[in-house]
Amino acid sequence: MGSSVLPTNTRPAMQARAGLRTVLRMLWADKLACAAAVFLLIVLLCAILGPLTLNELASGTNLRARNAPPFSLERGVFFILGGDALGRPLLARIIVAAQNTMAIAASAVIASLLVGATLGLIAGYAGRWLGEVIMRLADVIMSFPSLLLAVIVLYVLAPSIANLVLVLAITRVPIYLRTTRAEVLEVRERMFVQAATVMGASNRRIIFRHILPVILPTLLTIATLDFAFVMLAESALSFLGIGIQPPEITWGLMVSQGRQYLTNAWWLAFWPGLAIILTTMSLNLLSSWMRVALNPTQRWRLEVGGRKHG
Amino acid sequence: MADHLLEVRNLSVRFHTTGGVVNAVNGISWHLDRGETLGILGESGSGKSVSAAAIMNLIDRPPGEITSGQILFDGQDLLQASEEERRRLNGKRISMIFQDPLSHLNPVYPVGWQIAETALAHGVAKAEAYARALDLIERVGIPDPKGAMRKYPHQFSGGQRQRLMIAMALVQKPDILIADEPTTALDVTVQADVLSLLEELQEETGMGLLLITHDLGVVAEACDRAVVMEGGRIVESGTPRGLYHNAQHPYTRKLLAAAPGRGEMREPESGRTPILQVRGLRKSYGGFEALKAVDFDLHAGETLAIVGESGSGKSTIARLILRLEEADAGSVKWKGEDVLTKSRRQMGGLRRQLQMVFQDPTQSLNPHMSVYDIISEAWVIHPDILPKAQWPTRVAELLEQVGLKPEHTQRYPHQFSGGQRQRIAIARALALEPDLIICDEAVSALDVSIQAQVIALLGELRDRLGIAFIFIAHDLPVVRDFADRVLVMQRGRVVEQGSVRQIFESPHEPYTQRLLAAGLDADPDVQAERRAARRQLARAIGQMADIVQ
Numbered sequence: 133m134g135s136s137v138l139p140t141n142t143r144p145a146m147q148a149r150a151g152l153r154t155v156l157r158m159l160w161a162d163k164l165a166c167a168a169a170v171f172l173l174i175v176l177l178c179a180i181l182g183p184l185t186l187n188e189l190a191s192g193t194n195l196r197a198r199n200a201p202p203f204s205l206e207r208g209v210f211f212i213l214g215g216d217a218l219g220r221p222l223l224a225r226i227i228v229a230a231q232n233t234m235a236i237a238a239s240a241v242i243a244s245l246l247v248g249a250t251l252g253l254i255a256g257y258a259g260r261w262l263g264e265v266i267m268r269l270a271d272v273i274m275s276f277p278s279l280l281l282a283v284i285v286l287y288v289l290a291p292s293i294a295n296l297v298l299v300l301a302i303t304r305v306p307i308y309l310r311t312t313r314a315e316v317l318e319v320r321e322r323m324f325v326q327a328a329t330v331m332g333a334s335n336r337r338i339i340f341r342h343i344l345p346v347i348l349p350t351l352l353t354i355a356t357l358d359f360a361f362v363m364l365a366e367s368a369l370s371f372l373g374i375g376i377q378p379p380e381i382t383w384g385l386m387v388s389q390g391r392q393y394l395t396n397a398w399w400l401a402f403w404p405g406l407a408i409i410l411t412t413m414s415l416n417l418l419s420s421w422m423r424v425a426l427n428p429t430q431r432w433r434l435e436v437g438g439r440k441h442g
Numbered sequence: 443m444a445d446h447l448l449e450v451r452n453l454s455v456r457f458h459t460t461g462g463v464v465n466a467v468n469g470i471s472w473h474l475d476r477g478e479t480l481g482i483l484g485e486s487g488s489g490k491s492v493s494a495a496a497i498m499n500l501i502d503r504p505p506g507e508i509t510s511g512q513i514l515f516d517g518q519d520l521l522q523a524s525e526e527e528r529r530r531l532n533g534k535r536i537s538m539i540f541q542d543p544l545s546h547l548n549p550v551y552p553v554g555w556q557i558a559e560t561a562l563a564h565g566v567a568k569a570e571a572y573a574r575a576l577d578l579i580e581r582v583g584i585p586d587p588k589g590a591m592r593k594y595p596h597q598f599s600g601g602q603r604q605r606l607m608i609a610m611a612l613v614q615k616p617d618i619l620i621a622d623e624p625t626t627a628l629d630v631t632v633q634a635d636v637l638s639l640l641e642e643l644q645e646e647t648g649m650g651l652l653l654i655t656h657d658l659g660v661v662a663e664a665c666d667r668a669v670v671m672e673g674g675r676i677v678e679s680g681t682p683r684g685l686y687h688n689a690q691h692p693y694t695r696k697l698l699a700a701a702p703g704r705g706e707m708r709e710p711e712s713g714r715t716p717i718l719q720v721r722g723l724r725k726s727y728g729g730f731e732a733l734k735a736v737d738f739d740l741h742a743g744e745t746l747a748i749v750g751e752s753g754s755g756k757s758t759i760a761r762l763i764l765r766l767e768e769a770d771a772g773s774v775k776w777k778g779e780d781v782l783t784k785s786r787r788q789m790g791g792l793r794r795q796l797q798m799v800f801q802d803p804t805q806s807l808n809p810h811m812s813v814y815d816i817i818s819e820a821w822v823i824h825p826d827i828l829p830k831a832q833w834p835t836r837v838a839e840l841l842e843q844v845g846l847k848p849e850h851t852q853r854y855p856h857q858f859s860g861g862q863r864q865r866i867a868i869a870r871a872l873a874l875e876p877d878l879i880i881c882d883e884a885v886s887a888l889d890v891s892i893q894a895q896v897i898a899l900l901g902e903l904r905d906r907l908g909i910a911f912i913f914i915a916h917d918l919p920v921v922r923d924f925a926d927r928v929l930v931m932q933r934g935r936v937v938e939q940g941s942v943r944q945i946f947e948s949p950h951e952p953y954t955q956r957l958l959a960a961g962l963d964a965d966p967d968v969q970a971e972r973r974a975a976r977r978q979l980a981r982a983i984g985q986m987a988d989i990v991q
Contacts, residue, residue: 313523323805327867330764331874332793341819345810427810428854 157432158425158434167422168414179234182227182297186210190228193380194219196233199397214399216397222403229381229404233317237362237383238292238299247354248305253339267313270306278303279368296375311354315347349423356419361410375441383408445517446473447650448497448536448618453511454490455501466492468674469510474618477644479651481665481682483658483697485889486860489674490654494620496521498538499528502587507890507983516620534564537611541623543603547595552593553606554579560613571613576608578709594696600631600752606641612643619644620652622908625660629751629916631960635974637664655939656889657963658701662686662969670694682966701964704917707942714741717910720876723772724760732758734934735772737913740878745911747921747942749957750931756914760880763912764798776878794824797871801883803863807855813841813866827875840869844899861892868899872907880912880951885920897924918961922946930954 159166183259189210200207200215202222210221229361255263273281282299289295319325325342333341369383376382383404390400422429451471457464463700467489474480495501496984497520513520515536521529540546550555554575561571564947572591580587582605584598595603604624611619621640625633641664644651648696653665661668662682670693678691689695718740733755740746748756762769763781774781781792800806807816812884817837821828829837844865855863864884871879881900885893901924903909915921921928921942928945930938930953938951949955957978963969 150795198818215757323800323802324808326766327798327800328804328808328819330793330796330798331820331823331870332790333819334790337823341811342808352468428812 141265146373151419154423158431159421161434162421162424164417168421171410171414173429175234175414177228178230179225180231183231186224190220190224190381192220199393199400200396202399202403213403214397216389216400217387217393217397225381226383226404226407227384228385229386230407232293232376232380233363233366233382233384233408236297236300236366236376237298237359240304240362240366241355241358242295243301244358245351247301249312249351251305252309253316253343255312256316257311257335257339257343263313266309270309273302274306276286278365281366282369282374283374286369291374293376293380295377296366296369299369300365304358304362305352307358308351311350315350316343318342319346326357329427345426349419349426352419353416354411356415357427359415360408363408363412381436420434443537447476447515448515448652449473450493450497450510450513450717451514451601453496453513454509455489455496456505456507457508458505465674466506466919467671470669470671470674470676472669472679474650474652475652475713477648478667479644480654481654481661481668482654482671483661483668483980485655485656488671490656490671491622492674493624494538494652494654495707497536497620498532530564533560533616534614535616536620537614537616538620538622539604539611539624541606541626542606543627544595546601549595551594552594554637555600557606557610557613560610562921564614567829568628572938574613575609578612579606581643582609582772583635600630601636603627604628604632604636607645608636608639610655613645615647616649618650618652620654620826622654622751623656624653625658626655630918630962631751631956633660633962634960636662637778640664648776657962658697658964659969661974662963662964662966672695673803680925686965688727696891698964700891702890702894702897702917707922707923708745708926709943710741710744710859710941714744716740717742717777719773719775720759720777721773723759723762723774724770725755725762725767726770731890732756732934733762733769734936736931736936738929738936738939740879740910740912743904743908743910744927745913745925746890746927746929747915748913748915748929748931749918749921749926751916751957752934754931756931757846757882757933759796760882760914764796764880774895776925788886794827795877796880797876797878798882799864799867799871799884802853803860803867806867807863807870809855812852812854815835816855817870817873818867820870824874827873828980836873840872843872843903844869847896861888864888864896865899866904869905872903876909876991878910878912880914882914883916884913886915886917900924916933918946919963952979 159169186284194215196219196220199213199217200211200219202212205212207215207223210224213222213226214223216225233373251266255266281303285299286295296365320343328342336433363384366375366382367388370382370385371388376385378385385402386404387408390397390402390404421434426432445861448533449471450473453467454469455466457466461876470489470493472480472482472493473832482490492501496508499520501508501818510519511521515531519745521533523531523925547553549765554572555573557946558568558571558695561574566574580612584605595606598606619640623698624640625636628636633743637660639780640651643649655661665682667679668682668686669676670685670691671677676735678694686698689698703930716739717755722735723733723736724731736759737850738746748759750756758767763774765781765784772782776792776796776901779792784792810889811819814834814837817840820835821830821833834851837851838982841848841850846862846869850858857864858866885896888896897920900911904911913921913925914918925942927941928939929936929944931952932953938949938954945954946958949958956979957973959979963972963973
């Protein structure tokens with residue numbers, strides 16, 4: 133081993149740097165995923181910096197700029213995408229809304245992914261009795277119309293961002309739960325899991341080292357698709373008046389506010405809608421890149437680089 | 443030049459893959475006459491199936507590309523024929539059967555319908571097609587042909603399914619039958635039956651039979667001529683007897699040398715203490731009794747082979763000893779302690795001493811882990827074996843011990859060949875420094891020459907480290923070279939046990955005799971003797987059945 137000559141304390145740092153470089157090189161090999169990553173980085177920057185810098189501009193009304201058409205620079209660069217029904221610049225509002233949208237969607241998706249995957253692992257790996265209880269609970273949630281559940285919960289509790297995340301997360305949990313359980317039931321019978329059992333591996337080790345890496349790509353793919361669903365569900369709740377309360381804004385809320393002007397001012401709903409679509413698509417591209425990058429048998433496609441592979 | 447029924451001239455096929463162009467076969471030529479059986483012998487990756495695929499128009503183009511050659515059938519070049527013409531020939535005049543009959547029979551249709559379908563597709567009237575199907579099902583030896591017509595593929599055993607595939611291939615009375623590894627997935631006794639069925643059918647119809655196989659025994663048993671392929675080229679051809687006795691090419695010689703069942707038989711040493719005592723072990727699945735009270739002992743440093751057909755319960759024994767499944771009754775004493783009553787935690791310590799090597803290394807190695815992670819996982823689980831600082835050196839050592847290079851540590855399992863993967867699996871088992879390794883069909887999925895290497899490796903480890911082995915196999919010749927004692931199992935019972943010499947030279951039970959007679963030997967002369975013995979045995983069993991009735 134050549135590397136054992138190095139002082140031990142520098143090795144992890146060097147490995148980490150080499151690892152990062154490999155990841156970036158693999159990302160560069162897939163141009164679409166690369167573009168998606170850049171776009172998501174921009175959205176993230178908007179979400180962090182937008183409300184700090186553009187809040188005034190995004191909430192200041194200007195009745196002369198009501199429904200101002202897009203692609204004109206005479207009112208300033210933030211009116212390039214047009215103005216809304218109260219004359220507020222759409223671009224600034226989209227940038228500011230990125231924070232709420234991302235916060236709600238990301239936390240709802242991550243919460244449901246974590247809870248669903250954990251319960252799914254338990255249901256799939258633990259005994260039959262516990263598994264059955266968990267599955268029936270999931271059935272109960274699924275049999276309940278999710279919008280109705282949301283309306284009741286948000287009516288009882290106050291409509292706040294935290295409660296909104298809670299409701300969205302609960303309604304999405306069964307999807308991860310069922311997928312995880314189904315995959316676990318299959319993977320746990322695979323030979324390498326049995327080989328680990330024969331070596332005396334603990335349940336925790338088998339689950340986290342042998343089963344989870346196999347099912348993680350599937351879960352991540354579902355999560356990215358779910359991202360769009362959660363954004364739209366949030367807008368539906370906001371439209372009903374029990375979601376986000378104006379003057380707070382999200383992309384979904386902007387779409388539903390723009391809906392009544394669709395015939396004469398399409399840009400009100402179009403731009404925030406485009407933002408939703410692009411974000412979801414980027415996440416999706418990135419997740420399919422990640423599925424290849426995480427799989428040692430597929431990784432060469434990215435490592436050979438440059439050439440296009442079907 | 444005389445006209446042959448089928449002639450392949452100078453055929454070259456290559457595949458365009460992401461890893462570059464692969465020349466699957468390179469300018470090969472062979473021919474097949476009416477009533478003749480030609481064997482194509484080769485290991486995996488030798489291109490032995492490619493020419494058959496070219497004949498049947500089964501090569502996907504792209505990525506495949508036929509770069510040169512002719513396939514002459516009845517004087518017509520198939521490679522120049524139109525798609526329509528070839529469809530008319532396929533199934534009607536040239537038929538094919540495959541290795542795994544289950545995946546080539548449609549599970550949702552009754553088999554009678556499926557067999558008749560081949561005839562219907564070529565324009566035979568319905569009544570006629572069904573009559574022919576019934577006739578063939580009877581001919582290939584399926585009991586109750588009328589009832590069988592209405593049954594579905596899953597209701598038949600593996601051997602019966604292969605018979606049904608043969609029936610399906612013969613519906614149109616083809617001139618040529620191509621059989622691609624037709625008996626590889628079958629038990630030895632069933633294999634012999636299927637091969638003799640093919641032979642009988644050939645005598646009746648006079649068709650040409652092309653037998654693609656990796657098994658020297660199949661060539662010795664069934665072929666009139668054979669060609670040996672390596673790396674996409676034909677390296678040698680001739681009669682089985684000629685090839686066996688005067689092989690010219692080094693590759694053929696290597697294959698023959700690798701054929702198991704040639705070496706000295708081992709004698710069990712007496713006076714060793716038993717380390718594993720199995721008593722009254724039972725297991726049922728639903729109403730099916732997989733194991734009916736099995737007893738045996740294993741001594742320290744001894745190799746015990748368990749042989750039997752599929753469904754005889756030999757793998758179940760391994761799974762019960764290692765607690766991959768729970769036994770219904772009985773005891774398994776490992777160095778005096780009962781394994782079956784241990785709690786999960788107590789079992790953890792014992793697992794170090796009992797290891798297993800599985801049949802298919804592709805599935806038994808986690809594809810997401812590098813070789814280093816796979817081998818060192820043993821020490822993550824049992825940290826007291828080795829301090830972490832020594833892991834890299836020990837992994838390199840183990841890899842060298844099993845014949846791999848220490849630089850391979852950062853590679854992943856898919857970057858290795860099948861034989862190399864099995865070596866990694868063995869290195870993983872050795873990492874725990876066990877006293878007993880259970881090999882469940884550990885060499886069955888490997889090519890003959892690789893199989894010989896892995897067996898040699900296991901033998902060396904046994905002699906050097908004094909590890910005891912339980913070696914589960916369906917292949918008797920392998921067992922003959924490697925084991926000290928043999929346990930013969932049938933339908934969940936031990937029917938006979940004894941030293942290798944006792945079992946191979948003077949078997950007492952008829953079942954053991956049948957197993958031995960059914961095994962295929964690479965030597966055509968030995969094989970001819972066995973065939974005679976098998977016929978005699980079959981006749982004797984038939985007479986016995988008559989007497990009983």
